[in-house]
Amino acid sequence: MNVLRAARFLLSLGMRIDRARLARAVVLMLGGYVATPLAALALGRFADDALAHRVGPTLWLAVVTAALLVAQLMMSHFAHLDYFELAETQESRLRTELIELVNGPPGVEHLDSPAFADELGLVRESLFGGPRALEAVLQLTGLVLQTVITGAILIALSPWLALLPLAAVPPVVFARKAQEVFERAREQTAEQIRLNAHLIELATRIESVKELRIVGADRELLRRQETAWRVITERMWRGQAAGAALRSVGQLIFAVGYGGAIFLVIRSAAAGHATIGDLVLVITLAVQVSVQIAGALQLLAVLQSAGKTVERIDSLRAMAAPRAGRRPGRVRPPEAFAHGIAFEHVSFCYPGSDTPVLDDVCLTLPAGRTLALVGENGAGKSTLVKLLCGMYTPTSGRILVDGVDLADLDPAEWRARVATLFQDFYRFEFTLREGIGLGEVARLGDDAALARAIDLARAQRVVEAVPGGLAGFTGRGYGDGAELSGGQWQTVGLARCLMRDRPRLLVLDEPAAALDAAAEHALFDRYASSASAAARDLGGITVLISHRFSTVRMADMITVLAGGRLLENGTHDALMAHGGQYAELFRLQARAYR
Numbered sequence: 001m002n003v004l005r006a007a008r009f010l011l012s013l014g015m016r017i018d019r020a021r022l023a024r025a026v027v028l029m030l031g032g033y034v035a036t037p038l039a040a041l042a043l044g045r046f047a048d049d050a051l052a053h054r055v056g057p058t059l060w061l062a063v064v065t066a067a068l069l070v071a072q073l074m075m076s077h078f079a080h081l082d083y084f085e086l087a088e089t090q091e092s093r094l095r096t097e098l099i100e101l102v103n104g105p106p107g108v109e110h111l112d113s114p115a116f117a118d119e120l121g122l123v124r125e126s127l128f129g130g131p132r133a134l135e136a137v138l139q140l141t142g143l144v145l146q147t148v149i150t151g152a153i154l155i156a157l158s159p160w161l162a163l164l165p166l167a168a169v170p171p172v173v174f175a176r177k178a179q180e181v182f183e184r185a186r187e188q189t190a191e192q193i194r195l196n197a198h199l200i201e202l203a204t205r206i207e208s209v210k211e212l213r214i215v216g217a218d219r220e221l222l223r224r225q226e227t228a229w230r231v232i233t234e235r236m237w238r239g240q241a242a243g244a245a246l247r248s249v250g251q252l253i254f255a256v257g258y259g260g261a262i263f264l265v266i267r268s269a270a271a272g273h274a275t276i277g278d279l280v281l282v283i284t285l286a287v288q289v290s291v292q293i294a295g296a297l298q299l300l301a302v303l304q305s306a307g308k309t310v311e312r313i314d315s316l317r318a319m320a321a322p323r324a325g326r327r328p329g330r331v332r333p334p335e336a337f338a339h340g341i342a343f344e345h346v347s348f349c350y351p352g353s354d355t356p357v358l359d360d361v362c363l364t365l366p367a368g369r370t371l372a373l374v375g376e377n378g379a380g381k382s383t384l385v386k387l388l389c390g391m392y393t394p395t396s397g398r399i400l401v402d403g404v405d406l407a408d409l410d411p412a413e414w415r416a417r418v419a420t421l422f423q424d425f426y427r428f429e430f431t432l433r434e435g436i437g438l439g440e441v442a443r444l445g446d447d448a449a450l451a452r453a454i455d456l457a458r459a460q461r462v463v464e465a466v467p468g469g470l471a472g473f474t475g476r477g478y479g480d481g482a483e484l485s486g487g488q489w490q491t492v493g494l495a496r497c498l499m500r501d502r503p504r505l506l507v508l509d510e511p512a513a514a515l516d517a518a519a520e521h522a523l524f525d526r527y528a529s530s531a532s533a534a535a536r537d538l539g540g541i542t543v544l545i546s547h548r549f550s551t552v553r554m555a556d557m558i559t560v561l562a563g564g565r566l567l568e569n570g571t572h573d574a575l576m577a578h579g580g581q582y583a584e585l586f587r588l589q590a591r592a593y594r
């Protein structure tokens, strides 16, 4: 059951964080709740003693009642001081766990799954809502204890009155059903909520707004956003309406029980079996029970949704967990390549798809060499390098690193030896120093390393263009950040990638697409001379993807991919002599530049 699941989860997490603080919060909170029915009991006796003119006991009971009422009001405030901080720590722990869940697996396959994205979105949106969930656990525990004491007092008065707390059961049951209906509606709309958020982002970000306005798609986008929003509102409204109807039925049953209890005691008092104090006691307790029920219903809703979040975190854990037989490897990758990397009949389909993006690829990347990958758009070039970097595992076949399966290598160790500039690199809106230095966190403050990377990537002009130079902010995330051009962002990305000193594998996926052909050529010329030392000493391999054949021909080996299959492979001269697709495309491009 979700409520119990949430309570168990939050209490055990609270115990792990600060056992003493949690214990103090529980004692204070329960003390406040127990005081409530005891105050009603004292009030009933007080009424009887006052009517019987027993001055001493009346005064004494007045003091006790007042003390209990003060305890009822004050103790929860003191408890709050303890659990508030605890709950904040809990939330921050869970956020950390969420980040670890997303980043824990060696690859990124799990992030490609729409189910993972939906669950992640829902968890991020509802991560326990601050200290509310732990507060709800403590309050509900207090309410349960309060109800037991209230029930015992009522039974002592008349066994029939035991039915009063029982009348509280239907509202609880119906409220649970109502919450389930609501959660189902939320799950059904998760995809539309994601779409809606994406469309709103598109309609409000400068990068997309420009393009959408030029092509006149802004109206269409708005229409789609409205449709998504309508679907969300309709489904959520239906969920809310069904929930409200179920809750009303539960409340109605309780109202009947409440009226019946008061009628019972009034009749008993009229017959002389009950005192006025008993009547005061029952009316006070009955009012308390109705407050308890209303409180319990709200708390149950909070806890049910917290429980659902716990369930979702579990399901994210399961989705991110390594598949059977696919535990992250532990073998330490070689410091220097002796032979190189070999693709052995590698095929790959993206998660959730049966279409092979790479199909039976056999390819050798000899140590110390540069390999250029060419092929039409969608041929599978970027996918191949993502597999090389360990972001995805082949669906079948193996990638061998000096004879050891890449899947058996320690993923973190492997990543530490790889430097990559992906085609879809990220624009980190930090200071320029951080945006570049992030490529090798350990050397973030190393000015010499930074200067070398900037020099290799020919990024000096970008540094000069940013107000404040390396200390200046880039991007619009900061009010005073400098917005860079597409080419400047790419240069920053390249410098970041080149921060890694002597990587064993350097992957450059169209790193200079925003530069003109001559600038790209000059860049690789300079890079090749600096990379040759690493290639010689460590057998370092460079994989380069480019559509420019003037750059591609500089590589030691060229591989042509077509529709995910290896079409041609060899040196520039060999491929030209072969007269296949490479030769044809090379001549075509050379003619265009003549």
Ligand SMILES: Nc1ncnc2c1ncn2[C@@H]1O[C@H](COP(=O)(O)OP(=O)(O)OP(=O)(O)O)[C@@H](O)[C@H]1O
Pocket (backbone or CB within 6 Å): 112, 350, 351, 353, 357, 375, 376, 377, 378, 379, 380, 381, 382, 383, 384, 423
């Ligand atoms: N995350 C993904 N999920 C599903 N399919 C994907 C994903 N990324 C790429 N694909 C598909 O894989 C195929 C190969 O894409 P890839 O990016 O590897 O091609 P490419 O050769 O690098 O193309 P380009 O020259 O345009 O960069 C494409 O059909 C693409 O739609």
